[in-house]
Amino acid sequence: GQQVMQIPQYQHVQEGEDFTTYCNSSTTLSNIQWYKQRPGGHPVFLIQLVKSGEVKKQKRLTFQFGEAKKNSSLHITATQTTDVGTYFCAGKVSGGSNYKLTFGKGTLLTVNP
Amino acid sequence: EAGVTQFPSHSVIEKGQTVTLRCDPISGHDNLYWYRRVMGKEIKFLLHFVKESKQDESGMPNNRFLAERTGGTYSTLKVQPAELEDSGVYFCASSQFTSGGALREQFFGPGTRLTVL
Numbered sequence: 573g574q575q576v577m578q579i580p581q582y583q584h585v586q587e588g589e590d591f592t593t594y595c596n597s598s599t600t601l602s603n604i605q606w607y608k609q610r611p612g613g614h615p616v617f618l619i620q621l622v623k624s625g626e627v628k629k630q631k632r633l634t635f636q637f638g639e640a641k642k643n644s645s646l647h648i649t650a651t652q653t654t655d656v657g658t659y660f661c662a663g664k665v666s667g668g669s670n671y672k673l674t675f676g677k678g679t680l681l682t683v684n685p
Numbered sequence: 686e687a688g689v690t691q692f693p694s695h696s697v698i699e700k701g702q703t704v705t706l707r708c709d710p711i712s713g714h715d716n717l718y719w720y721r722r723v724m725g726k727e728i729k730f731l732l733h734f735v736k737e738s739k740q741d742e743s744g745m746p747n748n749r750f751l752a753e754r755t756g757g758t759y760s761t762l763k764v765q766p767a768e769l770e771d772s773g774v775y776f777c778a779s780s781q782f783t784s785g786g787a788l789r790e791q792f793f794g795p796g797t798r799l800t801v802l
Contacts, residue, residue, distance in 0.1 A: 576727075603788045614776060615728065617790035660728060664788055671716065671788060672741055675728040 576663050578676030586684050591648040593679035595661035602666040604637055604644045605673065610657040618646075618659075641666070651683050687711070689794035691777050697800045703765040706797045710759070710779030717760050718780075718791060719752060723773040731775075734760060735782070746771075767801045774798050 575598045585591055595604065603622050607615035619628055621637035621644060628635045634647045644661055658680045662673040690709045698704050710717045719731040731750070732742040736757035745752070749768070754760040764771055778791040 605788070605790070607793075614793040614795050615778075615791075616793070620788065620790065662728075671733055672730050672743070673718075673788070673791070674730065675720075677725075677727045 576661060576674045576676040578661055578679055580679055581677060582680045582682075584682045584684065585651050587653060588650050591651050591655070591681055593646050593659050593661075593681075595644045595646075595663070595676050597642045597663050597674075599642070600666045601641050601663040603664045604641075605662045605664075606635060606644075606646055607660045607662060608657050609660065609678070613657075615660060648681075651681070653683050653685050656681060656683050689777055689779050689792050691775075691794040691797050693797055694795065695798045695800075697802065698767055699802050700769055701766045703763065704767055704799060706762045706764075706775055706777075706799070708760045708762070708777030708794055710777070711792055713781070714779035714792070715757070715782035716780040716789075716791075717754060718778045719760070719762055720776040720778065721773045722776065722796075728776065731762075764799075767799075769801050772799055772801045 577596045579594050605620045606618040608618055609615045619635050624641050625639045626637040632649045636645045658678040660675050660678045662675045692707045696704050715736050717734040720728045722728045730744040732752055733740045734754045737754050751763045774796045776796045777794045780789040780791045783789050
């Protein structure tokens with residue numbers, strides 16, 4: 573079945589440093605979504621990427637979708653303590669009307685003030 | 686607008702007992718999803734409703750799990766009998782209807798933390 577691998581599993585940074593998490597799928601994706609889960613909270617939608625090579629920015633966050641639509645990344649510039657949490661990518665397999673999202677294991681980001 | 690709500694927030698039961706989890710999606714959201722996250726692992730898809738119909742239940746672990754969404758509003762997920770490996774956080778999410786396989790953002794509930802002893 574489809575697998576979505578996400579690395580690293582954990583990342584600890586000093587406040588002000590950059591952070592990147594990577595997502596790779598074993599199959600071509602039609603969409604990829606990113607979610608953030610704060611400690612003790614629930615996943616909250618950040619963004620969806622649909623087009624090959626797409627890049628989207630939200631303030632200090634930059635999201636990319638690979639040309640082959642099999643990988644994606646989330647980059648945070650100059651991390652802040654409010655960025656702490658687990659970042660999940662979630663992909664939908666190309667084709668069909670299946671609405672199923674396959675999540676990666678997430679990257680837990682901790683930020684030292 | 687109220688978000689997705691789930692009840693209970695925590696449940697501790699013994700192996701062999703039955704537990705029913707409830708999810709109330711955002712009003713007007715036709716899509717309702719159940720997920721489970723075991724500590725340190727991925728958020729695993731369980732099933733998907735469109736209104737009252739099960740669209741995809743490929744992620745349901747086995748026949749001890751039964752999900753319903755009568756009337757297309759709230760949903761329940763029953764585990765009977767519960768086993769140790771069923772422990773985890775069960776999330777419900779809802780999204781607006783789309784056609785042709787297009788995805789919308791999913792709004793997650795706070796989750797139910799289930800512990801089976």
